[in-house]
Amino acid sequence: MDFLWLFLTYVTFLIVGIFAFCFLSERSRTSLDRALHRAGAILSLVLPAWLPRRYKSCFQTRNGAFVILHLILDILVFAEYSWEVLGYCLELEISRPFIFLPYICISVNLYFFYRCCAADPGIVNKKNEASYVQLYEYDCILFHPEQQCPTCQITKPARSKHCRVCGCCIHRFDHHCVWVNNCIGGLNIRYFLIYLISLTLTAVSLAAVIMAFLLKVVLLSHMMSAAYIDPEGHEQMVNIAFIIQHLFLTFPRIVFTLGFLGILVLLLGGYSSFLLYLCLSNQTTNEWHKQKGRSLALDSRKGYSKGLWGNIQEIFQPPICHKKDR
Template identity: 50%
Template sequence: MVPYRTLMGSSDSTLPCFLSSGAITKSNQALFLHAYPYDGLMFETGAECVTCKVKKPARSKHCGVCNDCVHRFDHHCIWVNNCVGAFNIKYFLAYLFTLTSMAFSIAGLTAAFLIQVVLLSNLMQGHYTDVHGEEHPVDASFLIQHLFLTFPRIVFMLGFVVLLSIILASYFCFILYLVMTNQMSNEWFKPSRFKHRSYRNIYSRGVWSNMVEIARPLTSHIKKRR
């Protein structure tokens, strides 16, 4: 195992947008070439990147945006303007978790404010008159319309944040599933291209080992010179 700081370079930031994702160059390609075996389907032995002119380790991919080959490439994230790879995926998970938690917190606080308004104003105890002049007790439909007309920005924000929370939580769970099964987004989408051939994930070593691999990314074992 190669020292983590050496692979990441001089950046000490813990943000996924600044951390090195694991760029492969001619000078460091030996660190990655034998980290994973080639499966002979998605990753072929002896493949070379036509752009970087380096041997492509298994599970690597060239990113056209960053113009680098990335070790254990997951995807290029426009949110952080960086590739998500072996050395910053755990920080990307923390980033997603933070965003999801913040979205749920804002939704909860906003909903609590509106509920407090309803309780203090005793709206549920009141009645309203419809267009035909008939009186009805306040129901959920009327309450939502009243709140939207009274606090349109707050109600709209609540709806938006709830939707955002669901999307973020779903994406976080998807990335967590990939981590637990030792897959990347890039690999998860690729098998559809090989429908005529059976594909088996040879990289999964059990949930615990897969998660440890995220915390301690695999690199090639380099023999010490005597």
């Protein structure tokens, strides 16, 4: 079962890599993040000098590196799907609406990906500062009145935060997302939410079609009732591990793509659910992080929830006009 070890090693590296990347790209201030930064400081003593500069330019300044990487991953997955899986599915007469569903999902996703990249997240400047300040009350726990942003030279509205990557204050700041090379704030959180859900649905629909195709291959070849001769010369009935090995060796790229999609579904599904919970309870990721460290003060904090319907309205109809001040 050498291939299984190889496959498990590949999946483990992929999971560790994606998790490490998520923690780094979200720039969270968790204990793991701090540990990674400490490890980075130690590594910088032995690594070449250009590496920290490249890291800084990737994560701490606005650039399109991850937007391009995102598009490359989309192209690779859909090229594999269109090149191999689609042809087999058509031959096996799998339902056409089912096999073309991923293309509809990715079309919706790419539109909202563009909107996330291009939309104003809610940049606060001297012109609109007064109207943003009136939007939310200061809770005097997480947000205090009369607090100035030393960089933008403005009064910070409640729920806003200065983004060091974009170099400006953002209304109802959620987080800075390297994948869309933009901040996620009060004016584009609706696009980000739909983008994330449609990306999850794209991964789910692709994985579902691939699984249906592999299942059909197994059923049509009567693999479940087959037998094989083991190295000792005994006849053995095939089991699940044998079938996975057989599929892996027959369709290696398709099985790898399925493994990659499976991990994506878990990560994206988890993150989409978390963001949906934050939206429905009218919290931002920034507030959620801040609250974690101040649990004692939470009892006296009312929060900004307006009830379920009010919170949904606030996400999809932000209470301020979209102004192109960027």
